Amino acid sequence: MGREGQGVEIAHRSITEAGKPNLTAVALGIHQAVLETVVDYANTRRMYDRPLAAVESVRARIADIYSTLQISRMMAYQAADLLDNGFPADEWLLTAKLTATENAVAAAQQGTSILGARGGVRSYGMDRHLRDALVTLTPAGTSDVQKKRIADFALGRAAPFSPRPEPSLPPLADEVLQVALRSWDHDPHERMERTMLNGLRPGDEHSMRYRVPLEKTVPFLYPESSEFARVPPVLATGFMVGLMEWACLDALRPHLEPGTGSLGTRVSVTHTSATLPGMTVDVAVTCLRVEGNKILWHVVAHDDADRIGEGEHERTAVPLAKFRDRLDDKARVCAVPGLGSVEAQVAAAGITTAATREGRGDGSSLPG
Ligand SMILES: Cc1cc2nc3c(=O)[nH]c(=O)nc-3n(C[C@H](O)[C@H](O)[C@H](O)COP(=O)(O)OP(=O)(O)OC[C@H]3O[C@@H](n4cnc5c(N)ncnc54)[C@H](O)[C@@H]3O)c2cc1C
Numbered sequence: 001m002g003r004e005g006q007g008v009e010i011a012h013r014s015i016t017e018a019g020k021p022n023l024t025a026v027a028l029g030i031h032q033a034v035l036e037t038v039v040d041y042a043n044t045r046r047m048y049d050r051p052l053a054a055v056e057s058v059r060a061r062i063a064d065i066y067s068t069l070q071i072s073r074m075m076a077y078q079a080a081d082l083l084d085n086g087f088p089a090d091e092w093l094l095t096a097k098l099t100a101t102e103n104a105v106a107a108a109q110q111g112t113s114i115l116g117a118r119g120g121v122r123s124y125g126m127d128r129h130l131r132d133a134l135v136t137l138t139p140a141g142t143s144d145v146q147k148k149r150i151a152d153f154a155l156g157r158a159a160p161f162s163p164r165p166e167p168s169l170p171p172l173a174d175e176v177l178q179v180a181l182r183s184w185d186h187d188p189h190e191r192m193e194r195t196m197l198n199g200l201r202p203g204d205e206h207s208m209r210y211r212v213p214l215e216k217t218v219p220f221l222y223p224e225s226s227e228f229a230r231v232p233p234v235l236a237t238g239f240m241v242g243l244m245e246w247a248c249l250d251a252l253r254p255h256l257e258p259g260t261g262s263l264g265t266r267v268s269v270t271h272t273s274a275t276l277p278g279m280t281v282d283v284a285v286t287c288l289r290v291e292g293n294k295i296l297w298h299v300v301a302h303d304d305a306d307r308i309g310e311g312e313h314e315r316t317a318v319p320l321a322k323f324r325d326r327l328d329d330k331a332r333v334c335a336v337p338g339l340g341s342v343e344a345q346v347a348a349a350g351i352t353t354a355a356t357r358e359g360r361g362d363g364s365s366l367p368g
Contacts, residue, residue: 015140015141016090016093016094017083017089017093019139019140019141020079020093020094020096020097020140020141021076021079021080021083021093021096021097022140023097023100023101023136023139023140024072024075024076024079024093024096024097024100024101025076026132026136027072027097027100027101027103027104027133027136028069028072028073028076028100028104030104030107030108030129030132030133030136031065031068031069031072031100031103031104031107031108031133032069033125033129034065034104034107034108034110034111034126034129034133035062035065035066035069035107037111037115037124037125037126037129038061038062038065038110038111038114038115039053039062041114041115041118041124042058042062042114052114058114061110061113061114062114064106064107064110065107065110065111068103068106068107069103069107071099071103072096072099072100072103072104075092075095075096075099075100076096076100078092078096079092079093079095079096082292085292085293085316086196086292086293086316086317086318086319087292087293088292091150091153094141094146094149094150094153095146095150097140097141097146098143098146098147098150100136101133101136101137101143102137102143104133104136105130105133105134105136105137107133108126108129108130108133108134109130111126111129111130112126112127112130196256196257196260196293196317196318196319197255197256197257197290197293197295197317198255198256198257199254199255200252200255200287200290200295201287201290202287202288202289202290203286203287204251204286204287205251205284205285205286205287206247206248206250206251206284206285207247207282207283207284207285208246208247208250208282208283209280209281209282209283210243210246210280210281210283211278211279211280211281212235212275212276212277212278212279212280212281212303213277214233214277216235216236216239216277217232217233217234217235217236217239217277218231218232218233218234218235218236219231219233220233220236221236221238221239233276233277234274234275234276235274235275235276235277235279235281235303235308237271240269240271240275240281240301240308240309241267241269241271243281243283243301244267244269244283244285244299244301244309244311244313245264245267245313245315246283247283247284247285247299248264248285248295248297248299248313248315249262249315251285251287251297252295252315252317256317257317259319259320259321260317260318260319260320261317261318261320261323262295262315262316262317262318263315263316263318263323264313264314264315265294265314265315265316266312266313266314267311267312267313267314268311268312268313269299269309269310269311269312269313270309270310270311271308271309272307272308272309273303273305273306273307273308273309274308275303275306275308279303279304279305280303280304281301281302281303281308282301282302282303283299283300283301284299284300284301284302285297285298285299285313286298288312293316293317293318294314294315294316294317295314295315295316295317296312296313296314297312297313297314297315298310298311298312299311299312299313
């Protein structure tokens with residue numbers, strides 16, 4: 001569950017990150033059921049030789065039910081997407097819950113009107129949709145309480161409606177948690193947001209140096225390829241891209257919270273000059289942007305003679321446990337052996353690149 005003293009924080013997080021999306025999804029389901037019920041009814045019920053669906057005011061009500069369902073659904077997906085990807089999502093979770101539950105109630109009321117007297121007849125189901133929709137208003141924060149917190153965001157006392165560009169937030173230490181717990185009910189502005197990055201800012205720089213060994217040249221990239229085997233031994237583009245990623249990993253490591261790692265999510269670099277084994281490559285990285293848990297770097301590599309490559313690299317900070325769980329799930333589905341320990345795999349593969357590297361900058365070591 002967590003460490004001693006974290007209980008209230010965990011409970012609040014559970015209500016926000018599990019309770020609210022849960023209730024939002026329930027409300028979406030009820031709203032969808034209302035739509036299906038009224039569409040079916042309006043198409044089959046006939047009055048004065050025409051279906052109810054031809055009556056203008058009924059069509060307008062159905063349009064309302066349909067449109068508000070779309071709005072609720074978009075908000076629910078946006079909230080879930082931010083949450084899944086580790087961005088601050090509270091604003092969206094709050095507004096999505098409020099919108100989806102209130103919209104579901106309004107839809108069920110409209111549905112009751114469309115069904116006329118049958119709106120209260122059990123076999124038509126609308127009575128149940130209305131009652132169920134009303135119940136979603138209360139758990140995981142009543143609408144009144146959602147609005148109090150949403151007003152805080154709207155009035156600028158809390159974060160704006162987007163992933164924060166500069167999450168220079170403190171580590172998850174006990175004393176910080178205590179501050180968070182004390183401030184939870186009183187001052188949302190001081191509340192600690194969950195983050196995976198600490199103190200990294202645009203403009204931060206880092207560099208590393210690497211001496212190219214023979215086995216990092218093109219013929220060794222895919223020895224299975226006869227085309228690669230014919231190329232002279234010069235630094236392989238794939239290995240240079242890896243080198244740039246490595247430099248960004250080095251730069252990022254001091255800023256990652258415990259239990260967090262980073263994944264390369266985009267690489268866009270040129271490689272315009274060949275480097276021979278034995279030459280030294282210097283990679284310089286500069287942080288361009290921090291958005292939530294995504295970090296964009298500028299990278300440039302020189303060998304002893306030339307600028308050999310330049311571009312951008314995006315990395316995303318992720319909880320390592322979650323990443324490994326997903327891989328394990330995948331391994332299970334594909335019936336391949338699970339991951340086990342990464343260190344053991346690196347050792348088993350006989351990877352010895354650390355021996356060829358001369359550290360520079362903060363002197364940090366080969367990433368695990
Ligand atoms: C189906 C269902 C499932 C639930 N599941 C759980 C669960 O799993 N775990 C759990 O712990 N709880 C659960 N609850 C309880 C739920 O969290 C509470 O019902 C909810 O927080 C409201 O509290 P209350 O019922 O005591 O109402 P009260 O707090 O008495 O509120 C009554 C009314 O006053 C308003 N109000 C109260 N305080 C304020 C305020 N400060 N500002 C403005 N308006 C206010 C409320 O919005 C409400 O309209 C569940 C409730 C329901 C209906």
